[in-house]
Amino acid sequence: MDTVANRLANETSPYLLQHKDNPVDWYPWGEEALRRARREDKPILLSVGYSSCHWCHVMERESFEDEETARIMNEHFVNIKVDREERPDIDSIYMSALQAMTRGGGWPMTVFLTPEGVPFYAGTYFPPEPRGGMPSFKQVLLTLADAYRNRREEVLRSAESVREFLRASTTAEMPRGRLREELLDGAAEALMRQLDRRFGGFGGAPKFPQPMSLEVLLRHHRRTGDREALAGVELTLRSMARGGIYDQLGGGFHRYAVDGRWLVPHFEKMLYDNALLSRLYLEAYQATGDGFYRRIAEETLDYVARDMRGPEGGFYSAEDADSEGEEGKFYVWTPRELREALGSEDASLAAAYWGVTERGNFEGRNVLHVPREPEEVAREVGLSPGELGRRVREIRRRLLEARGRRVRPGRDEKVLAAWNGLMLRSFAFTARVLRREDYLRIACENAAFLLGRLLSPEGRLLRSYRDGRARIAGYLEDYAMVADGLVSLYEATFETRWLREAISLADAMDELFWDESAGAFFDAPAGGEELVTRPRDVYDNATPSGTSVAVDVLLRLALLLGREDYRRRAEAALEGLSGLLEQMPAAFGRLLGxxxxxxxxxxxxxxxxxxxxxxxxxxxxALYSVYLPNRVIAGGPGGEDASLVPLLEGRGMVDGRATAYVCEGYVCKSPTTEPGELLRQLREG
Structure with missing residues (x-):
């Protein structure tokens, strides 16, 4: 149907474009679809997913490409397709409804709505035929169409109860407690109880990296000297980096492991995971001096720079798990493929190092991992550890080259402001820790891209960019994360233009998303699109919440700029969530920071x-060589900078040499021109 192709063909989301040729009469979310549902008095079928979601692709092949299923959908429903990454507001609202109705969640998300957008039934994946106690998708469609037509009162009662739940969940008063250090200690203790003492990470399979929870433990160690907390972080970081969840050839992390020991990943790669994990590994390097963590951080950012960066400087969103219709095919190896790429001698060494066997560990093939200590492998093959490392680096280069000739997984090339802010923060920070000028150049180009392409003439941030088109008004997380990245870039460059842009975004964040009566940030702007409820998701999940990053960046800007209004706003948001922090520390990693x-x-x-x-x-x-999570940095020659940044006011160079000033709690130490003395001052206390 040409009209189907034409309607989604106007979108920029690769996920929506994947569905433009379905026989389903899809609409993007918008007034056109909602108006048709009201005019024809038809229920809405809302399908939410994202481009690298494996089961989203499965449901498309089985149902949305099926002519008979599409006929039922088109006859009885107005069908709306949403990319959850483009529209986190819609995803958040209806995921809350799904979880309330089913006690579960995930994607693909399939929600049935009244013409007013109120959900009355929800689920995730539905099979094409009845299976394992699940009805077929066609059965679900016909049953709900009949219910809407013939049992309308029952459907509307269900919808109204869900509407009340959604409104209550976003407007209800949160439990409150006192903001005190015991909250931080209690969170660390709770996380240590959940720690897998054998393989690291939290809980069992499937196992997710959870970098923000690990950062809580690393900060706890910094604050208290607790060696057990540091050991838990190190166990996890080493196990992940030696497991299959880490791409041993190309660098970068996959989304999660399907097992409890990090061996077999779900192979999609997300920008946000690699932004958060690269920074965490760098902080572990600062805290321990162990070069292993430095290597993993560098390899991860090298992967992003090589494979996830567009020509204009924006970072792409994700790489799929599948290629050629098979999950993981791009990444896995057989002994024969190693021999073809390397010759038998180097193939034997590669197999010994990365645990490759004839039997395999993933559907007859091998996910590369490092199951043994390199020293043990070196003894077995008769090499020194240094020579083994040199040989492995060369073999890795050749295998990566050979893998590059395979069919790559699909790549979601939309650029999201929030996720770019996370990656900007990591590149800027790492550039200084590792003295990588190429990383600093990448960070500056990314910031220039975001401000040049995703900022409207009125100074409003847009969320999504692809193929020269920026669209969708930014959400709280977009403003907060881009501002956060810009503050990190200012600290890395001392260029005040980045700081001025961060201030502008922070002020807009306050204007658009702060609700004084609720004492809270909301995720969507006031006066924006009319939805069932104004979304407010305060939990740190795979990415930190907009609220958490907003609080963090406001606190840092308050200290840098002497802005008491920023501090008060951040403190009010923290106090509003203090009770939840105490009850569910694992859900607030970034906010605990x-x-x-x-x-x-x-x-x-x-x-x-x-x-x-x-x-x-x-x-x-010297400053960046120390793990010091609670600090702000100002710098420059003085002059104009001092009028913007009070930390520089009245401060000059001593004896014509660059000079460092360290203050803490309204008390300043003696200015110093010596890096060694600066290190001593930073390590005190």
Whole structure:
């Protein structure tokens, strides 16, 4: 049907474009579809997914490409397809409804709505034929169409109860407690109880990385000296990096492991996972000095720079799990494929190092992992550890080259503001920790892209960009995460233009998303599109919530700029969630980091000197060599910078040399021009 292809063909989301040739009469979310549902008095079938979702593709092949299923959908429903990554507001609202109705959730998400958009039935994947106690999708469609036509009162009662639940869940008063250090200690204790002491991570299969929870433990170690917390972080980071969840050849992390020991991944790669994990590995390197964590962080960011970066400087969203219709086919190996790529001698070494066997560990093939200590492999093959490392690096290069000739998984090339903000933060931070000027250039180009392509002339941020088109008004997480990335870039460059842009976004965030009567941030702007309820998701899930990042960045800007209004706003949001922090610490990893900053005595570090001068660089290198999560950095030659950043006011160079000033809790230490003395001051207390 040409009209079907034409309607979704106007979208920029690769996920929606994948469905443009379905025989289903799909609409994107919008007034046209809702108006038709009201006019024809038809229920809405809302299908939500994303481009790298394996079961979304399965349901499309089985049902949405099937002519008979499509005929039923088109006859009885107005069908709307949504990319959850483009529209987190819609995803959040209807996922809450799905979880309330079924006590479960996930994607594909299939929700049936009244013409007013109120859900009355919900599920996830439905098979084409009855299976394992599940009805077929066609049975579900016909049953619900009949119910809407012939048992309308029953459907409307169900919808009204869901509407009341959704309204209550976003407007209800949250439990409150006091903001105190015991909240942080209790969170660390709760996470340590959930820690898998054998393989690391939290809980069993399927196992997700949960970088924000690991950061809570790393901060706890920094604050208290608790060695057990650090050991839990290190066990997890090593196990993941040696497992199949980490791409041993190309770098970067897959979404999660289907088992409890990180061996077999779900092979999709998400930008946000790699943004959060690369920074966490760098922080572990700062905390321990162990070069292993540095290597994993670098390989991860090298992967992003190589495979996930567009020509204009934006970062793409995801890579699929599937290629050529098979999950993981791009990544897995047989012994024969190793021999063909390497020759028998190097293939034997590769098999010994990465655990490759004839039997395989994934459907007769092998997910590469490092099951044994490299020293053990070195002894077995008669090499020194250093020589083994050199040989493995060369073999890795050749295998990556050979893999590059395979059919790659699909790539979702939409650029999302929020996820780019996360990655900007990681590149800017890593550039300074590792003295990688190429990373700093990538960060600056990304920031320029975001501000040039996703910022409207009125200073409003747009969420999604692809093929020259930016669209969809930004959400709280977009403003907060881009502002957060820009603050990190200012701290890495001392260029005040990045700080000014961060301030502009923070002010817009306050105007658009803060609700004074609720004392809370909402995810969508006031006065925006009329939805069943105004979404407000405060939990840190796979990505930190918009609220968590907003609180964190406001606290840092408050300290940098002396902005008491920012501090008050952040503190009010924290207080509003204090009871939930106590009840469910695992759901608030990033917010707990913000609380740690708020309750701690953050260091205020000012470095006065020419940014590109060797003596300034030496002080900056010393500053970034220390794991110091609770700190803000200001820098530059003074002058104009001092009028914007009070930390620089009245401070100059000593004896014509770059000078560092360290303050904490309204008390300042002696200014120093020596990197060694700066390190000593930072490590005190």
């Amino acid at each position: 913000a609380l740690d900053f708020h309750l701690g005595r953050p260091r205020e570090v000012a470095i006065v000197g020419r940014p590109d001068a060797p003596d300034t660089r030496a002080l900056v290198d």
